[in-house]
Amino acid sequence: MKRTLFRNYNLLMLVILAQAFNQCTLEKSVSGKNISYLYKEEVPALLAQTSIFNTQQQSKVLLKFNAADFGKSKSERGDDLLNYALRYKVYSNYSSSEVLDSGKVIRKDLSYFGQDYLLDSLQISTVLGQNYLIECVINDLNGAHRNTQLIDVNRSLRFNEQSLRVYNSFNELVFSDYVMNADSYKIETDIPREGLYSKYYDRDFPVASPPFSTIAPRPFDFTPNSTVELKQLDPKHFKLFVSKPGFYQITEDTLRKTGGTLHYFGVSYPQAKTLLDLVNPLRYLTTNEEYNDIISSENLKKSVDAYWLKIGDNPERARELIRAFYSRVQYANTYFTSYLEGWKSDRGMCYIVYGPPDIVYRSTATETWLYGEEGNYNTLSLTFTKVMNPFTTNDYRLNRSGSLKTSWYRAVEYWRQGRVLTYR
Numbered sequence: 429m430k431r432t433l434f435r436n437y438n439l440l441m442l443v444i445l446a447q448a449f450n451q452c453t454l455e456k457s458v459s460g461k462n463i464s465y466l467y468k469e470e471v472p473a474l475l476a477q478t479s480i481f482n483t484q485q486q487s488k489v490l491l492k493f494n495a496a497d498f499g500k501s502k503s504e505r506g507d508d509l510l511n512y513a514l515r516y517k518v519y520s521n522y523s524s525s526e527v528l529d530s531g532k533v534i535r536k537d538l539s540y541f542g543q544d545y546l547l548d549s550l551q552i553s554t555v556l557g558q559n560y561l562i563e564c565v566i567n568d569l570n571g572a573h574r575n576t577q578l579i580d581v582n583r584s585l586r587f588n589e590q591s592l593r594v595y596n597s598f599n600e601l602v603f604s605d606y607v608m609n610a611d612s613y614k615i616e617t618d619i620p621r622e623g624l625y626s627k628y629y630d631r632d633f634p635v636a637s638p639p640f641s642t643i644a645p646r647p648f649d650f651t652p653n654s655t656v657e658l659k660q661l662d663p664k665h666f667k668l669f670v671s672k673p674g675f676y677q678i679t680e681d682t683l684r685k686t687g688g689t690l691h692y693f694g695v696s697y698p699q700a701k702t703l704l705d706l707v708n709p710l711r712y713l714t715t716n717e718e719y720n721d722i723i724s725s726e727n728l729k730k731s732v733d734a735y736w737l738k739i740g741d742n743p744e745r746a747r748e749l750i751r752a753f754y755s756r757v758q759y760a761n762t763y764f765t766s767y768l769e770g771w772k773s774d775r776g777m778c779y780i781v782y783g784p785p786d787i788v789y790r791s792t793a794t795e796t797w798l799y800g801e802e803g804n805y806n807t808l809s810l811t812f813t814k815v816m817n818p819f820t821t822n823d824y825r826l827n828r829s830g831s832l833k834t835s836w837y838r839a840v841e842y843w844r845q846g847r848v849l850t851y852r
Contacts, residue, residue, distance in 0.1 A: 458563055458578065459522040464788040464797075466578070467763055467779065469755065473497040474566045474575040477603035480582075480590045482554065483618050487581050487590070489550040489562065492603055495543055499571025508540040511569035518552055519561045521792045528560070529553065534569075554583050578790075582821060587680055589688035589821070591618045594668075605820065606691040606698075606765055613668045613690070615678060620663030625682050627652035629819075630674040633768040635711050636777040639810070639832035645825075655682055675767060677819060685818040693769055698761030700754045700771075703728045709757050709771050710735065712781050713843050740846045752848040756780045766820040774826035778810055781839050783850035785810075795824055799851040808835050808851055 465472050476491040491514075500508040518529040529552065538546075554560055560581040567574045582590050594602040595614040607613065615624065630653045637643050653674070658666040670676060670692050679687030696702055700709070707728055711719055718735070725731040733746075740746030760776035761769055770776045778797065785797035793814050800807035810832075812824035835851070842849040 457523050457525040458519065458561060459789060459791040461789075462787050463576075463578065463790055464785050465575075467759075467784050467788060469759055469784055471762075472575055473573045474568060476566065476577055478577065478579050479593065479601060479603050480579065481593050481618065482581070482583055482590045485553065485555070487552045487554045487560070487583070489552060489564075489579055489581075490601065490603075491548045491550070491564075491566075491577075493546040493548070493566075495540065495546045497573060498540075498546070498568050499573070500540060501537075501570050503537070503539075509570075510538040510540050510546065511536050513567045513569060514548065514550065514564060515567070516550060516552075516562055516564040519563065521559065522561055523791055524561075552581065554581060556583055556586060559584050580821065585686055587686055592616065592678060592688040594690060602690075604765075605689065605822075606693060607670060608692075608695055608697060610670050610672065610692065610695075613670060614661070615658065615666040615668050617664050617666070621680060623660065623680070624658045624666045625679050626656050626658055626668055627677045627679060627682065627687075628654045628656075628674055629677070630672070631768075633772055635708070635772050636774045636826075637828075639778065639826055639828055639836050640830050641828055650685060652677075675819060687818075689767070689819040691765065691767075693761075693765075698758050698765070698770065700757045700761075703732070705757070706732050706754070709753070709780065712777060713739075713840055739844050745846055749843075749846065749848060753780070753843075756783070759784075764822065764824075766823040767817060773824070775812055775824055778826065781836070781843070781849070782808070782810075786852075 466475070474493060474497050476493045478492070479490040481488045481490070495510075498510050498512060501511060503509055512535050514533040516531055517527045519526065520528060533550070535548070550562075550564070552560070552562065560583070562579040562581060564577040564579060565574065566577065582588055589605065593616040595616065596602055596607070596609075597611050597613070599614070602613070617624070634646075658668055658678070660666050668676060668678065668690070670690065673692050673694055675689050675691040677687050677689045694702065696705065700706060707722060710722065710732070714722070714735070722728070722731045722735060736746040736750050737743065740749050756779060757771045760771040760773070760779045764770035764773045764776045764779070766773060771780060782799060785799055787798035787802055789796045795812045795814070797810040797812070798807055811827045813827060815823040815825050817823040839849050839851055
């Protein structure tokens with residue numbers, strides 16, 4: 429009898445230990461962590477812009493920080509000094525808890541002379557044919573700021589957007605996948621290449637359909653508007669001329685759909701400054717009749733102002749609505765730009781109308797947004813599925829459902845009553 433009890437006790441302990449181990453694994457994998465801080469309406473301190481450049485046996489991650497985010501210490505001569513630490517872990521994907529590599533870098537007593545940006549880099553050993561996820565923690569040793577960066581390394585293909593680096597006419601590295609000026613850009617490749625081509629696409633994509641809509645997206649026409657061979661400066665450097673809005677796919681083979689893509693949406697992007705920037709996003713709030721009246725008016729600016737004054741009821745309230753709405757348009761462009769403007773994407777639409785989510789979980793294939801408390805029956809849940817897109821790795825489509833109709837109309841009506849909505 430005692431032996432049976434002892435055996436059952438051991439079995440119970442094994443079950444408890446297994447559950448504890450599974451719980452620890454969940455906590456260690458990135459997919460189980462709330463990353464909503466990445467989508468706040470104010471860019472978090474110490475959140476770096478990143479550029480990944482893959483070579484044959486490693487990936488170089490360049491980090492660009494806003495220098496004003498760091499606290500300053502003083503040298504004996506009274507000069508400002510920066511001190512911070514970078515800790516990183518490398519995983520195979522968001523759901524994995526196995527750490528493939530890790531490291532820590534401490535930067536001490538870096539001189540600060542009032543520069544806008546601070547550049548740093550990490551060298552990670554990687555192999556062709558495998559993707560990686562880097563979780564990088566930045567800790568300011570002079571202050572209280574600390575942030576966690578998630579960096580996707582794409583090595584599944586021999587030639588993609590991370591096989592290239594783009595420099596502007598001032599020889600400054602371009603960190604985003606969009607540029608803000610029509611200009612010439614220098615393209616650097618990972619290895620010497622015989623030639624590169626640019627396929628130019630001029631597309632006017634429609635705005636995202638409502639979350640409950642069952643309308644299928646239009647199939648994409650992969651026929652480029654034009655294809656040109658890039659001027660070669662040396663075996664690893666080429667020149668690309670960006671002359672008009674659209675996107676430019678850099679490829680080594682015109683018959684393939686792979687390569688790196690550079691987008692140009694106009695000089696004010698990601699901000700909403702032009703008249704069309706102000707008019708077009710209103711499609712999410714207006715009726716068909718209201719929108720058609722605005723775009724057909726002889727004075728667009730006057731019509732836009734009249735719309736906001738109508739729903740705001742007074743100039744002060746209208747100004748508040750305008751600031752909040754177009755600020756979200758700008759952040760949607762910053763966070764969700766893909767092959768189209770961020771505000772036109774599914775995530776951009778939801779961000780503008782519902783506001784930034786309270787909880788965000790990301791896996792390799794999906795991103796889930798929660799508005800409200802986790803586990804609460806009234807919490808709004810939105811799931812976006814990652815789309816394999818030859819022009820971008822930032823394309824996610826909302827899993828639409830008729831059950832989202834009530835929340836959507838409620839949110840739109842809230843705006844139309846002159847109130848800034850953050851959905852709860």
